[in-house]
Amino acid sequence: MPHIQLPEGLQGIRGPMAFRPDTAKPLNELAEILLHAPNSLAPGERERIATYVSPLNDCYFCQTVHGAIAAAHLDGDEDLVRRVKADFQHADISAKLKALLVIASKVQRGGKHVTASDVEEARQAGATDIEIHDTVLIAAAFCMYNRYVDGLATWQPEDEDLYRQRGKKTARDGYVTMSREYIPQPELETQGA
Amino acid sequence: MPHIDLPQGLPGISSGFAFRPETEKPMRELAHILLHEPNSLTPGERELIATYVSSQNDCYFCQTSHGAAAASHLGSESTVKQVKTDFTQAPISEKLKRLLVIAGKVQQGGKHVTAEDVEAARQQGATDLEIHDTVLIAAAFCMYNRYVDGLATWQPQEESMYAQMGKHLATEGYRASSVKPSAAEQPSDLVGAGTQSQG
Numbered sequence: 400m401p402h403i404q405l406p407e408g409l410q411g412i413r414g415p416m417a418f419r420p421d422t423a424k425p426l427n428e429l430a431e432i433l434l435h436a437p438n439s440l441a442p443g444e445r446e447r448i449a450t451y452v453s454p455l456n457d458c459y460f461c462q463t464v465h466g467a468i469a470a471a472h473l474d475g476d477e478d479l480v481r482r483v484k485a486d487f488q489h490a491d492i493s494a495k496l497k498a499l500l501v502i503a504s505k506v507q508r509g510g511k512h513v514t515a516s517d518v519e520e521a522r523q524a525g526a527t528d529i530e531i532h533d534t535v536l537i538a539a540a541f542c543m544y545n546r547y548v549d550g551l552a553t554w555q556p557e558d559e560d561l562y563r564q565r566g567k568k569t570a571r572d573g574y575v576t577m578s579r580e581y582i583p584q585p586e587l588e589t590q591g592a
Numbered sequence: 593m594p595h596i597d598l599p600q601g602l603p604g605i606s607s608g609f610a611f612r613p614e615t616e617k618p619m620r621e622l623a624h625i626l627l628h629e630p631n632s633l634t635p636g637e638r639e640l641i642a643t644y645v646s647s648q649n650d651c652y653f654c655q656t657s658h659g660a661a662a663a664s665h666l667g668s669e670s671t672v673k674q675v676k677t678d679f680t681q682a683p684i685s686e687k688l689k690r691l692l693v694i695a696g697k698v699q700q701g702g703k704h705v706t707a708e709d710v711e712a713a714r715q716q717g718a719t720d721l722e723i724h725d726t727v728l729i730a731a732a733f734c735m736y737n738r739y740v741d742g743l744a745t746w747q748p749q750e751e752s753m754y755a756q757m758g759k760h761l762a763t764e765g766y767r768a769s770s771v772k773p774s775a776a777e778q779p780s781d782l783v784g785a786g787t788q789s790q791g
Contacts, residue, residue, distance in 0.1 A: 403720035425618035510741025528596040539738035546731035549702025
């Protein structure tokens, strides 16, 4: 049972986001920019960073939903997503993404764990400054989202197919558009000033 | 030295913000709502939660700047220091102590928060919204702290700069930058040009 009275029937982060639409707005905008907006890292790569960090924080909801979004970006390759979570060094991904995942894992433990040589390795594998920046921020942001979801003990049904279906829609439409499904929208009427 | 080529002369998170204005906007907005906008928890109480979590995450820039903002709201630096070292002995409300317990658990990981922690806060008068905001402030600072240190940003150890920053944050909030580049007139332009010419 959630620690506070959240709107019922909404899984994971959707409950607290519907509970507090004011904070949901920047939270969704941040996810949209980091994971969905055009970037030299493909959405599937950025979603794999999010998916990799979330189990390190032991967050079922986030790793499952972002794993599903990542798979949707990868033509449904759920196996690859699983391999990245289990042992990314031996997964069939680019050397650059491996180096970025090393940085992400350091950020998860704490910002100061990232070393100059971690960053240099990523750069050697072709990572740009903005890709390194975004990797650090994606990993940091998931240290927030994961704690938000579990710190309130949100409802997280174990229903893989639900997340698979939702993952396809989020991969297509992004986070801000999807949020209109579950966050009360302000009335679109003219303000009598 | 920062891990990437950040604009020079901007301390801590300001340099990450200037480097990537697209992500700056929602990050500022989130901090503004959580820490500055009207709320049944005072801005000083919320800044104390941010300061406490930042010190647990060992982030010098965040604990010093938010500590200064808290001190500016509360008119007391010693309360801020006590909250960081041992909040159970600090001159703050029982409710805030219970919320700091929850914040400390969130810092360790969301699943550390127990129903008993939440019940204890409720017994001291905490509302659902206050508990929600405490969890989200603590979670958000697990992001901000990692962002600031994960990029190895420049964090000058200059008390007067943070005191000034704290006053600005306490009065103006987080939507606009509280710092101006100190190294040069327009350092980001100069740095950008220099970097490009090096190829």
